[in-house]
Amino acid sequence: MTSSTVQTRHFDSWDPAAIHGFLSTAYDPKLRIRSKARYRFTHHSVDTGPFTMATVHHTGQLDMGANNLEGLVITHTRTARIDRACGGSTNRFGPGDVYLVTKPGEPCSARWQPGEVEICVLDLSVLEQVATTAPTRRPGPIRFTDLGAVDAALARQWRNTTSYVNGVVLNNPTASAQPLVIGNAARMLAAAALVAFPNTAFTEPTAADRNDASTATLRRAINFMEEHADRDISASDIAGAAGVSLRAVQLAFRRHRGTTPMAYLRRIRLARAHHDLVLADPRQETVSAIASRWGFASHSRFTARYHASYGVPPRETLNA
Template identity: 80%
Template sequence: MTSTPVQVRQFDSRDPAAIHDFLSATYDPRLRLHSRNNYRLTHRRVDAGPFALATTRQTGQLDIGATTLDGLVLGRTRTARVDRGCAGSANRFGPGEVFLVTRPAEPCTVRWHPGEVELCVLDLSVLEQVATAAPARRPGRIRFTDLGPADAALARQWRNTTSFVSDVVLNSPTASAQPLVIGNAARMLAAAALAVFPNTAFTEPTAADRHDASTATLRRAITFMEEYADRDISAADVAAAAGVSLRAVQLAFRRHRGTTPMAYLRRIRLARAHHDLLRADPRQETVSAIASRWGFASHSRFTARYHASYGVPPRETLHA
């Protein structure tokens, strides 16, 4: 398994030209900016490949015109007030609110008042790893249908998800170097985005899906998982390998195993981690390193899951 480079970029400037160049290079090459006097921008961005998380703070007032933003851009105001116009819709977001900056590839205008904002930029392909947009076997791209703010409960769900990814995944050198951890985190963010904001994702199985959710499909899916458990594979990859739709493979696991494809994959990876713990030299390996290698970012969650399956904590297996 190869390492996934996680890059941290810091920016702090009062120079309008430098600020424009930085934001244009980071978000949209055709970005238009206008700021008032005594303006300062501080920006910290952690880029993990399929997603990026940023915390950005500014003084004064900044007017932004964006033609097209790469990926799905989601915002949460910490202390700032943000006015956003997009697709004929105008909204004002206050501290604590969670919102879509714009729909992918749609222009928008933003007036950002003094304060701090969190941003998450998510590659659109990750959405298709966790859901599809229509009943067809080759559906189109998922589209978001509402540009208003998320309600309080869903905003809290988004905040908890991004906090987990930032604190447990990106702030851990051991975890952030592992492609399985980064892939799982990206899909966690995608699933949260689809749960928080109304969209065209289609999750109910069709008659064809129900027919395809057979034991033969299940066997093909499990064979693929067993062979590629050390790779960053998604449920969509499993479905493609089994020759069925994403909904069909999800239904097959629910029908015949009482679980989901990704939960079953976690069982396989837990068994691989158990094997590595049995064979590892405790002077050279740690539980956290082995857990991260198999996609488990949280040490406490891995320990609890391992103890429930094997009756002892993983540290005891490592030192046996």
């Protein structure tokens, strides 16, 4: 379970010492940075706790080195060109490219030409939550085996995911204030990262996982969801409450409900939103506020899902 307070920060400076101090605090206390000429550096970020989204722009050529970046750092170059050295190999990235800056805990260096990049920093615990919801999760830490995206289509999928999170979640004050929305967005980013970049997160389920994927496991999991639907719970929380592995609870839902634990949780939350809409005073409540309260960031997606389940748009229920 996570709780978060969204913090927006903006930094804009021509002072090399101030720039170094800011980046050292934000990314790596031992960060090295050097430039041959005076330059302007701007950094706009939204820190939610489980993830941070940042847009960074500078006007000079920067040589940078990091020893131990916090979390998984994923970069999308918008206009900049970057030469990165990591693990004995060097790569060049240009506009549109998506890549991991380095493997967690490994040093790297880069030459960053003038331009703009988008950076996403994911807490490693969120990756573990998402990876272990899959029935093929390998026990132990996740290890990334390559720093580039698997292919262009998955790189595009990552860009689309960050665009959605920035546009629909972080730019919506009503939605971004809700822990359920932020938790869902964090796991969405983590899932996209695990698909986009090669890693060791998946293997075959064990015989014990298959044996534990029973109706009793399903019942315990659903009871926990019903009781805690208003909290930011993950599949790992659900599995812990059911007393089985994460793979087992995923298999139980696939076997007996034809869905995933998190999809089933969304159904419960949709029903809770329906209940709130029925009881709400339309002079004091809005559809968007109720949807956000139950973890639905996108008004249009909530409306479509609600209409499919209840046969009317949510506004009609609210105004009835």
